[in-house]
Amino acid sequence: MSVIDKLYKTGNDQKHLKEKSYKTAEKLNVRIATHQKYTQPKIEFYDWVLGQIDWSGNETVFDIGCGSGEYAPHVSKRCDQYFACDLSLGMLQDGAGKSHKCVNLDAMGIPLADNSADVVLANHMIYHIPDQAKGVAEFRRVLKDGGRMIAATNSDGSMQELKDIRSKAMNSIFPDFPKIDESVTSLFKLEGGEEVLKTAFDNVELRVLESWLVFPDPQPVIDYVGSTRDWWEEVFSGTISWQDYENSLRMILDQHFAEHSEFRVSKKTGAFVCW
Numbered sequence: 642m643s644v645i646d647k648l649y650k651t652g653n654d655q656k657h658l659k660e661k662s663y664k665t666a667e668k669l670n671v672r673i674a675t676h677q678k679y680t681q682p683k684i685e686f687y688d689w690v691l692g693q694i695d696w697s698g699n700e701t702v703f704d705i706g707c708g709s710g711e712y713a714p715h716v717s718k719r720c721d722q723y724f725a726c727d728l729s730l731g732m733l734q735d736g737a738g739k740s741h742k743c744v745n746l747d748a749m750g751i752p753l754a755d756n757s758a759d760v761v762l763a764n765h766m767i768y769h770i771p772d773q774a775k776g777v778a779e780f781r782r783v784l785k786d787g788g789r790m791i792a793a794t795n796s797d798g799s800m801q802e803l804k805d806i807r808s809k810a811m812n813s814i815f816p817d818f819p820k821i822d823e824s825v826t827s828l829f830k831l832e833g834g835e836e837v838l839k840t841a842f843d844n845v846e847l848r849v850l851e852s853w854l855v856f857p858d859p860q861p862v863i864d865y866v867g868s869t870r871d872w873w874e875e876v877f878s879g880t881i882s883w884q885d886y887e888n889s890l891r892m893i894l895d896q897h898f899a900e901h902s903e904f905r906v907s908k909k910t911g912a913f914v915c916w
């Protein structure tokens with residue numbers, strides 16, 4: 642199996658998602674905190690996503706793949722009925738499930754009635770669904786006619802500078818290791834995402850947001866990469882030890898910071914609005 646196939650296989654292996662990467666909110670929270678702290682220009686991303694549709698205040702919202710529940714307070718500012726939904730019980734217990742109604746579910750078989758939501762959120766999660774068309778059909782089924790589904794995700798080239806130094810770190814230990822420009826999120830991205838969504842929705846519009854991560858020192862970069870360790874160790878399959886990889890990454894970053902005051906990583910994310 643190629644290294645990319647291994648990455649993709651791990652990215653939507655439900656046992657792995659539930660028992661490792663999303664067993665608790667800890668690792669996701671590192672990535673969320675990094676984006677919140679180091680993104681420039683400063684933007685409240687969750688409000689930006691939710692601001693892509695009109696709100697009346699009477700909506701029922703299903704947040705599918707809600708993770709640690711970052712959207713919950715932002716939805717609650719707009720309406721009363723928020724349901725936190727996730728494949729991982731641990732995520733619900735650590736996050737929005739503590740203070741909101743919650744459902745432990747798989748997007749491919751949502752245990753909620755037809756036409757019951759005014760808004761379905763499926764943000765930064767479709768890339769984890771093994772059968773995306775099945776998941777998207779479920780989002781359409783539970784959505785009322787006239788309702789809106791929002792699916793945020795990343796662009797193909799997002800965070801390329803980070804992918805480049807990751808590859809450099811791998812290659813400095815194992816020169817034949819193939820360059821990997823993909824990540825788990827490549828399984829559902831801005832490019833081509835519309836085709837998947839159009840299997841269930843007549844209308845799909847994309848709104849794009851570009852920004853930067855601006856790191857002042859190596860540690861937050863190392864921490865960010867460390868939060869994805871569960872996936873990448875599967876890809877390395879023992880050819881590269883995590884400690885060697887992290888040491889190599891640190892050396893590359895130290896060299897960078899010897900000459901520059903910051904490490905800039907370009908980001909391109911977006912939100913598909915579907916109905």
Ligand SMILES: C[S@@+](CC[C@H](N)C(=O)[O-])C[C@H]1O[C@@H](n2cnc3c(N)ncnc32)[C@H](O)[C@@H]1O
Binds near residue numbers: 658706726727749769
């Ligand atoms: C990257 S997090 C996104 C969290 C949140 N939507 C956000 O944008 O901050 C992906 C979440 O999707 C959940 N997930 C993965 N596959 C799922 C599935 N098939 N059904 C429901 N949730 C799923 C994971 O457990 C994880 O909490």
